[in-house]
Amino acid sequence: MPHEVRAVVALKKGAPVEVQTIVVPDPGPGEVLVDVQACGVCHTDLHYREGAINDDFPFLLGHEAAGTVEAVGEGVTDLAPGDYVVLAWRAPCGSCRSCRRGRPWYCFDSRNAAQPMTLLDGTPLSPALGIGAFAEKTLVAAGQAVKVDAAARPEAACLIGCGIMAGYGAAANTGNVQRGDTVAVIGCGGVGDAAIAGACLNGARKVIAVDIDDKKLDQAERFGATHTINSRGTDPVEAVRALTDGFGVDIAIDAVGRPETYKQAFYMRDHAGLLVQVGVPDPDMKVEIPLIDLFGRGGALKSSWYGDCLPSRDFPVLIDQYLYGLLDLGGFVTETIALDQVEEAFAKMHHGEVLRSVVVL
Known part of the structure; x- marks a missing residue:
């Protein structure tokens, strides 16, 4: 009934x-x-x-x-x-x-x-x-x-x-973070912090958190960020390059979903680096990047849908990591x-x- x-x-x-x-x-x-x-x-x-x-x-x-x-x-x-x-x-x-x-x-x-x-x-x-x-x-x-x-x-x-799987999966599945990779995550809310945790658990050697709120950056360190950048008064692209010997990161994750943050993620990558967008934009937002930069920098631009997850496979893994004290x-x-x-x-x-x-x- x-x-x-x-x-x-x-x-x-x-x-x-x-x-x-x-x-x-x-x-x-x-x-x-x-x-x-x-x-x-x-x-x-x-x-x-x-x-x-x-x-x-x-x-x-x-x-x-x-x-x-x-x-x-x-x-x-x-x-x-x-x-x-x-x-x-x-x-x-x-x-x-x-x-x-x-x-x-x-x-x-x-x-x-x-x-x-x-x-x-x-x-x-x-x-x-x-x-x-x-x-x-x-x-x-x-x-x-x-x-x-x-x-x-x-x-x-x-x-x-939803949110944790989306962020974790953006790093682990869409980004395919490997041992020794360098990663930057823009936006340190729940999704961004989950991406930070996912990058760390998959072996990234350097995980750089970017936000405009010092409190959020402090929280990002709890989930494994090795470095933090407050982009309110600092150029985050230059700051990321300074932390990566001038090269940029292997994987840049935009967990905000705004044209500004997308472009920041695009330019803070190393050559042939990967950009992963997991932040959800408003429908009327647009981004403009010179086509020569898209061609010349190489690499890949990916959108992450639900962290490209398979719930029946990934949910039990994340729960086990939580119970083991890893997540x-x-x-x-x-x-x-x-x-x-x-x-x-x-x-x-x-x-x-x-x-x-x-x-x-």
Whole structure:
């Protein structure tokens, strides 16, 4: 029978979010019902609230979630009630042209639950990134629920569902950081710090953090940055070159997603170096670089989608690294909050006061 639960919804563009009672159906074929234990507050949720993703209001917000499986639908064989899972917004279909070519991290037909969750009056909700986890329970496709070690604290484990995986994967997967590489990361929020941690765990010998906030640069050192640059009053390209014998870094990661930071990352690379963009730009942003520089400097420019991750492969690895003390997931948790504090968390995030606020249910 359907479940009535409390959840955070965005009813119209730009309006404060509200906690309402919603209806979550029992799982159908290929679906699982998840009791949400914790869910991180991500910039993407704020983008949904502001109508910057699309206008399919009302939205059920929240997508960085960990919890336990309550029930499974017909045909689900690899999950069972009681399993501890982290939710992913990429669940490869296995049959699209990308999956058939052995590149499931680029799946073009990622799976979501087929049944809608609704308001009490029956209005269908659009779940953020196909998840909708600022709720006591949520319904997802079975492929979105990745089983991990239950020893991981939910408020830390949930963060690998989006921001941490995006940053870590930008370094480890898209950037393919190797032992001995030099790396610069521009933007030391949650995604940037995760990229720093990923670069360190993959053997980078020098990891340079770039930001305009000294507090954030101090935090970056916690995750492994060997050097820091405050670019508010310093040319970060020249500063990076000074730290790399005049050459520039092997891999530059733009975790901000602005034309200025993209160009900084482009020019702070060594010849034939790699630029990885993981920061999400606004749709109207443009970048202009002389074509001769694109040609003459060589190397590669890559965009990192969700850290080019395969959740079923990568989530358990990151959780194990956390449990072994190698990845400081707990360091990303600035505060834990209740469902009715999400709007306040958005304000703190907007002003750069937190790495992550995490809703604990």
